[in-house]
Amino acid sequence: MSGLGRASVLLGAGTIVSRVTGLLRTVVLVGVVGSVGSRAADAFALANQLPNNVYAIISAGILTAVIVPQIVRESARSDGGQRFISALFTAGITLLLAVTAIVTLCAPLLISLYARDFSPAQHALATVFAYWCLPQIFFYGLYSLLGETLNARRIFGPFTWAPVVNNIVSIAGFLAIIAVFGGDLTDVEAWTPLAITTLGATATFGIAVQALILLFFWRRTGLRLRPDFHWRGLGFRNMGRLAGWTAAMVVVGQIAGIVQTQVATQASGTGASIAAMQNAWLIFMLPYSIIVLSIGTPYFTQISEHASAGRDDEVRQDVARSIRIISLFIVIAAVAVAVAAVPASRIFVNTPQDAVDAAPVLVCYLVSLLPLAVLFIVQRTFYAYDDTRTPFVFTTVQGAVVVLTALVASWTLPTPWLAAGVALGQSIAIIVQIVIATWLLHRRLGGIGTGSWLRAILRYAGAAIPAGAAGWLVYQLLGGDEGWTVSDKLLGAVGTGIVGLASLVVYLGVLALLRTPELAPALGMLRRVLPRR
Numbered sequence: 001m002s003g004l005g006r007a008s009v010l011l012g013a014g015t016i017v018s019r020v021t022g023l024l025r026t027v028v029l030v031g032v033v034g035s036v037g038s039r040a041a042d043a044f045a046l047a048n049q050l051p052n053n054v055y056a057i058i059s060a061g062i063l064t065a066v067i068v069p070q071i072v073r074e075s076a077r078s079d080g081g082q083r084f085i086s087a088l089f090t091a092g093i094t095l096l097l098a099v100t101a102i103v104t105l106c107a108p109l110l111i112s113l114y115a116r117d118f119s120p121a122q123h124a125l126a127t128v129f130a131y132w133c134l135p136q137i138f139f140y141g142l143y144s145l146l147g148e149t150l151n152a153r154r155i156f157g158p159f160t161w162a163p164v165v166n167n168i169v170s171i172a173g174f175l176a177i178i179a180v181f182g183g184d185l186t187d188v189e190a191w192t193p194l195a196i197t198t199l200g201a202t203a204t205f206g207i208a209v210q211a212l213i214l215l216f217f218w219r220r221t222g223l224r225l226r227p228d229f230h231w232r233g234l235g236f237r238n239m240g241r242l243a244g245w246t247a248a249m250v251v252v253g254q255i256a257g258i259v260q261t262q263v264a265t266q267a268s269g270t271g272a273s274i275a276a277m278q279n280a281w282l283i284f285m286l287p288y289s290i291i292v293l294s295i296g297t298p299y300f301t302q303i304s305e306h307a308s309a310g311r312d313d314e315v316r317q318d319v320a321r322s323i324r325i326i327s328l329f330i331v332i333a334a335v336a337v338a339v340a341a342v343p344a345s346r347i348f349v350n351t352p353q354d355a356v357d358a359a360p361v362l363v364c365y366l367v368s369l370l371p372l373a374v375l376f377i378v379q380r381t382f383y384a385y386d387d388t389r390t391p392f393v394f395t396t397v398q399g400a401v402v403v404l405t406a407l408v409a410s411w412t413l414p415t416p417w418l419a420a421g422v423a424l425g426q427s428i429a430i431i432v433q434i435v436i437a438t439w440l441l442h443r444r445l446g447g448i449g450t451g452s453w454l455r456a457i458l459r460y461a462g463a464a465i466p467a468g469a470a471g472w473l474v475y476q477l478l479g480g481d482e483g484w485t486v487s488d489k490l491l492g493a494v495g496t497g498i499v500g501l502a503s504l505v506v507y508l509g510v511l512a513l514l515r516t517p518e519l520a521p522a523l524g525m526l527r528r529v530l531p532r533r
Helices: 003-033 039-074 082-105 107-114 120-133 136-152 157-181 193-221 236-267 274-308 312-339 341-346 352-366 369-384 389-412 415-445 450-477 489-513 519-527
Strands: none
Touching (some): 003 157, 039 107, 039 136, 039 193, 039 236, 039 274, 082 136, 107 120, 136 157, 274 312, 274 341, 274 352, 274 415, 312 352, 312 415, 341 352, 341 489, 352 415, 369 389, 389 415
């Protein structure tokens, strides 16, 4: 088995466990705060999302776009990148501490910016939650610094498995809240200071553990971290130039996200809103994380190595091959989850009607699952060539489309459909973005095998049509929206699995009949994930 194959299987297994425990975490959280129509759920969802939003601006894009390729290059030096990485961590931790302190003090302003339509009581609750959650910025940054360095040195497992610990800690904390304070605390007035402290501290402590546990695996890098404030001559100025475009790109995305949140909060307390959108996105990200991150992350490291060595032919092959393999799995995932959208949504809501109300949000997000998967590879190929300006261009276009579609949804859709309209606008924007990004990368490299992977995707789509029909038929035979698959959270998960399995069996059968060349290596990778191997 190749190194990429082993890494993909390790990442895939870790991602599966991480996402499954993450789903359980969200199920328990819904038992605490509710989901559709819950003002308390929307307040906590916004507060707990703020650290991700702020961290994305200061660090997430920079790490992916700049640091991984830089570490790959620096590791080739005689000291294995020792001095560079120590200085990098010193600078990164200093920045994270300063930003975390400043942003936490600004919690009331951030809540007002994102949620203008919150009532005074809901605003106050969200603000207190934000004070507890915003320190997560530092731990998210530390987790990414440690994890991306491990990935760059081909130590892929810990970064993927660490979130499992966070999920376990969170589940224990949420269950304690249910035991002490009772469940389904959907009313804002039901939250006492002790209950707020317990929920906020649990959320942040889980992220802290997720980051700190990576230190136990640092010895494998062969590096010794030490404070180093001598930053001259290490290329930080060039990294700053590259990161400037990346940070600007993320800012564009966050501005668009503010508009989306402002529109979605108009439905808070009456229908699907922020919490429902986050839960739909969590389901959306399950196949994305398992498939795209587990396969694409090792490919990104390899693409960075080939780009650094000037082997453009191999980069083109890497891009085409990775897109073909990823798309084979992603196409059926999108179709199967769309068919099972109602039982899948039932996992994260408290009533069958809430599942029916939340399902359109999930379906609208799924429109962009395949384009987003392709974008993962295309965008990171630009990063491998130290080009962050071009991604800024096509991301700015995407941000403009997101804002426009969110505003159109606000002007034209009734309140119960606002969240679905915002999600559909997000998908349309991603489709526009990948079309532009692919064209620009094709021009830069003189071709990226676009014809080969587009033909492969068309084959996959053809096979997915009867597969989706089979899944839909199974769902109807199980009772449809009135059946047992939506009567309970656990049964919703079981029903989703049955519908998905039916779709997958038909899909693989059709691909086998078509003699799809990518099927054999894909199944080989899948077999290695099975427990017996």
